Amino acid sequence: MKKYSFYLVTLLGSVLFLSGCGDQNGNASSNGALASNNAEKVYVAPGEHDEFYAFMSGGYSGNVTVYGLPSGRMFKEIPVFSQFPTNGYGYSEETKPMLETSFGFIPNDDSHHPDISQTNGELDGRWLFINGNNTPRIARIDLKTFETAEIIEVPNSAGNHSSSYITENSEYVVAGTRFSVPIPQRDMPIKDYKGNFKGALSFISVAPETGHMDIKFQLIMPGFNYDLSHPGRGKSHGWFFFTTYNTEEANSLLEVNASQNDKDFIAAVNWKKIEEYVENGGGTMVPANYTHNLYSDETHSATSTMKKEVLTVDPTKVPGAVFFMPTPKSPHGVDVNPTGDYIIGNGKLSADLTVFSFDKMIAAIDGKKYDGEAYGLPILKFEDVLAGQVKSGGLGPLHTEFDGKGNAYTTFFISSEVVKWKVGTWEVIDRKPTFYSVGHCMIPGGNSAKPFGKYLISLNKITKDRYLPTGPELEHSAQLYDITGDKMELIYDFPTHGEPHYAAAIPASILAPKSQKIYKLAENEHPFATKSVSDARVVRDGNVVHVYMAMIRSHFTPDNIEGIKVGDKVYFHITNHEQDFDVPHGFMMIGATNSGLLIMPGQTKTTVWEPKQEGVWPFYCTDFCSALHQEMQGYVRVSPASSNIDLSWSLGE
Amino acid sequence: MMKIVIRSAAIIFSLLLTACGGKEEKKKDDFNINREKTKTEKPAETASTTSAVPASKRIDLENKGVGPVTSVTLTPDIDQALAKKGEEVYTQMCLACHKTDKKFIGPAPTGILKRRSPEWVMNMILNPEVMIKEDPLAKELMAEFNGAPMANQGLTEDQARSVLEFFRTLE
Numbered sequence: 145m146k147k148y149s150f151y152l153v154t155l156l157g158s159v160l161f162l163s164g165c166g167d168q169n170g171n172a173s174s175n176g177a178l179a180s181n182n183a184e185k186v187y188v189a190p191g192e193h194d195e196f197y198a199f200m201s202g203g204y205s206g207n208v209t210v211y212g213l214p215s216g217r218m219f220k221e222i223p224v225f226s227q228f229p230t231n232g233y234g235y236s237e238e239t240k241p242m243l244e245t246s247f248g249f250i251p252n253d254d255s256h257h258p259d260i261s262q263t264n265g266e267l268d269g270r271w272l273f274i275n276g277n278n279t280p281r282i283a284r285i286d287l288k289t290f291e292t293a294e295i296i297e298v299p300n301s302a303g304n305h306s307s308s309y310i311t312e313n314s315e316y317v318v319a320g321t322r323f324s325v326p327i328p329q330r331d332m333p334i335k336d337y338k339g340n341f342k343g344a345l346s347f348i349s350v351a352p353e354t355g356h357m358d359i360k361f362q363l364i365m366p367g368f369n370y371d372l373s374h375p376g377r378g379k380s381h382g383w384f385f386f387t388t389y390n391t392e393e394a395n396s397l398l399e400v401n402a403s404q405n406d407k408d409f410i411a412a413v414n415w416k417k418i419e420e421y422v423e424n425g426g427g428t429m430v431p432a433n434y435t436h437n438l439y440s441d442e443t444h445s446a447t448s449t450m451k452k453e454v455l456t457v458d459p460t461k462v463p464g465a466v467f468f469m470p471t472p473k474s475p476h477g478v479d480v481n482p483t484g485d486y487i488i489g490n491g492k493l494s495a496d497l498t499v500f501s502f503d504k505m506i507a508a509i510d511g512k513k514y515d516g517e518a519y520g521l522p523i524l525k526f527e528d529v530l531a532g533q534v535k536s537g538g539l540g541p542l543h544t545e546f547d548g549k550g551n552a553y554t555t556f557f558i559s560s561e562v563v564k565w566k567v568g569t570w571e572v573i574d575r576k577p578t579f580y581s582v583g584h585c586m587i588p589g590g591n592s593a594k595p596f597g598k599y600l601i602s603l604n605k606i607t608k609d610r611y612l613p614t615g616p617e618l619e620h621s622a623q624l625y626d627i628t629g630d631k632m633e634l635i636y637d638f639p640t641h642g643e644p645h646y647a648a649a650i651p652a653s654i655l656a657p658k659s660q661k662i663y664k665l666a667e668n669e670h671p672f673a674t675k676s677v678s679d680a681r682v683v684r685d686g687n688v689v690h691v692y693m694a695m696i697r698s699h700f701t702p703d704n705i706e707g708i709k710v711g712d713k714v715y716f717h718i719t720n721h722e723q724d725f726d727v728p729h730g731f732m733m734i735g736a737t738n739s740g741l742l743i744m745p746g747q748t749k750t751t752v753w754e755p756k757q758e759g760v761w762p763f764y765c766t767d768f769c770s771a772l773h774q775e776m777q778g779y780v781r782v783s784p785a786s787s788n789i790d791l792s793w794s795l796g797e
Numbered sequence: 798m799m800k801i802v803i804r805s806a807a808i809i810f811s812l813l814l815t816a817c818g819g820k821e822e823k824k825k826d827d828f829n830i831n832r833e834k835t836k837t838e839k840p841a842e843t844a845s846t847t848s849a850v851p852a853s854k855r856i857d858l859e860n861k862g863v864g865p866v867t868s869v870t871l872t873p874d875i876d877q878a879l880a881k882k883g884e885e886v887y888t889q890m891c892l893a894c895h896k897t898d899k900k901f902i903g904p905a906p907t908g909i910l911k912r913r914s915p916e917w918v919m920n921m922i923l924n925p926e927v928m929i930k931e932d933p934l935a936k937e938l939m940a941e942f943n944g945a946p947m948a949n950q951g952l953t954e955d956q957a958r959s960v961l962e963f964f965r966t967l968e
Contacts, residue, residue: 665889666889677893678892694893696894696948697945697948699902723890724948770945771945
């Protein structure tokens with residue numbers, strides 16, 4: 145029947161096509177004749193692989209989800225800033241330190257903008273960076289393991305929104321504050337905001353070999369809101385651009401009070417100049433409190449270190465380092481084209497896009513043609529730096545991506561559309577609706593010198609009628625456009641988890657061959673690893689009990705444990721002895737108050753159980769691992785606190 | 798009712814007897830069906846019907862198995878250094894399922910080279926997924942050992958060779 149309808153559609157389609165009643169341009173309409181064509185474009189047959197990995201920020205989930213393009217299939221959710229009971233991240237003893245901050249243990253966040261590491265302006269696929277917006281943090285995800293490898297907290301920051309963008313050789317991942325705050329934080333009246341609050345723009349160095357992050361310096365800027373940012377590249381490499389809003393420095397009812405100025409600014413920061421300044425001893429080291437959390441694939445454990453100072457830079461002390469470019473109507477996104485010639489500012493309340501020329505900016509700076517100053521920082525003349533305006537006719541422009549073929553694609557939130565325009569002539573070439581209220585769009589490699597201009601994803605805020613209704617709560621929607629032709633074609637949409645703000649995508653051919661399949665048991669340096677079953681044991685130290693346990697299809701060693709008492713604190717350190725791809729084992733213990741574990745081949749993970757009741761309590765493997773998975777279970781006997789039963793453990797005796 | 802009273806008394810009595818150690822409870826196995834595997838039961842459809850000797854006991858020194866290893870030359874004397882290395886690998890990678898001297902999840906390797914060719918042993922270590930599908934002995938062994946397929950522990954050929962040398966020490 146299905147096949148029959150398919151033929152019917154094809155037949156009908158070709159009839160329509162031949163009779164010329166369809167779209168005269170020969171483009172697919174959103175339904176009808178060529179819909180089956182679109183289906184072929186997104187169809188990835190069973191056993192075949194997608195062409196791209198797409199990493200979607202999770203928004204208020206605090207995580208990252210991994211999708212295949214063009215299929216829209218979700219492969220994985222990578223826990224980053226949030227506890228994740230699925231595999232025990234943030235619950236296991238090894239990963240709890242990843243979520244430590246100066247505010248204590250924070251098991252959630254709001255993740256916004258992922259960016260993939262680059263070498264010479266091209267995606268190198270080593271790491272993915274993403275910001276935690278609420279408790280300011282930057283995370284580094286290792287794209288070999290698809291696990292969060294490092295999280296650094298950003299002090300003097302609040303609403304870490306203009307983050308986490310990468311310079312063209314991954315020299316820095318940049319984190320800018322959205323909210324200005326007192327620096328250092330102190331008890332003061334909110335109404336005294338103006339002139340007293342400051343905005344920190346943090347340049348976090350990335351070690352070339354290891355990827356380890358360290359805050360090189362913080363630029364302490366006037367108390368505006370720093371909304372988004374992007375690096376210069378090519379000729380503009382060495383500069384970084386930040387949008388600002390609320391240059392009014394309002395502290396209440398910003399909806400009205402921060403929309404008073406006709407123009408806010410794009411801040412152009414010459415970070416190379418500041419880097420030189422700090423390397424020559426410039427800047428002021430100030431006390432601070434922020435965590436640096438690092439995970440090791442060797443010990444399978446994270447450590448959290450509290451850092452106590454940070455280098456701050458007063459931009460007025462570094463002449464020629466920071467300039468403001470006036471940008472109309474509360475700019476949101478700021479994007480740089482692949483050659484680095486143009487900086488595109490999108491005023492949220494504007495219909496037009498403002499494009500600045502990097503060459504003109506340099507000429508204006510060289511000619512010292514200023515239009516005043518803000519807190520001692522020069523403001524360039526709008527007309528002097530303007531390259532052109534895109535008169536789009538849309539409403540509410542937010543973000544722009546590039547296809548590497550001289551075209552730019554800008555999302556419009558209010559008018560729910562993507563507008564394609566030509567870089568250099570500023571003419572609008574095409575526009576297509578989105579469903580609905582699009583935020584960011586993303587082209588694989590779109591934020592680099594070498595985009596892969598085949599697909600564009602629009603990341604929409606409103607889903608409404610696109611899918612079957614599932615109550616008040618709906619997943620957001622992503623839509624896939626084929627951008628290989630002159631006109632964009634909407635070919636697919638699919639739900640996304642949390643609220644994906646921005647996304648980053650990379651050809652699968654760069655990542656897949658490097659993907660880690662197992663951890664080598666012989667290289668496991670976890671201090672509580674059980675690397676041979678002959679070392680499996682149970683050790684008591686007061687009321688703390690360490691269970692050194694091993695697991696392999698389909699048993700635990702040991703699986704009978706006696707001598708545990710009510711009031712004990714029992715650490716299960718479990719090592720997965722499998723050395724084969726895709727054979728994790730799970731562990732759950734009845735009455736355990738934190739999550740279960742999912743342990744990868746060769747890995748050790750630890751969970752704590754505090755038995756409250758006497759009895760004989762089972763544990764089992766939660767991941768269907770073999771035909772005898774149901775047999776993969778064990779018992780712990782719990783005796784009264786006063787009992788004098790010796791510890792004992794066994795398997796198969 | 799009377800029965801319950803007697804039983805309770807018995808339990809209390811037995812508790813009294815063991816009162817000083819851990820609480821031992823009387824084993825109450827009221828199962829009357831013969832739960833042992835019957836002699837006539839075929840281990841699996843694929844098993845050889847001609848042989849009454851289980852695969853684990855059968856001697857077949859000709860079969861080289863299926864996998865990357867086609868020829869192994871054993872030195873006249875055991876290479877003790879290699880065997881020592883093999884023991885380390887075995888302890889980490891194999892011991893969870895194979896005790897050296899008695900049947901566990903899988904068969905014990907003691908005396909294995911009296912029953913199997915060295916090539917067969919190495920192929921079983923290096924290529925278990927294919928062996929349990931294509932090698933008649935491996936297929937029968939899996940049936941004999943409770944249907945638990947051998948895991949591929951990702952050993953290198955050198956590591957497998959060292960494990961083989963270790964097996965030579967297990968007489």
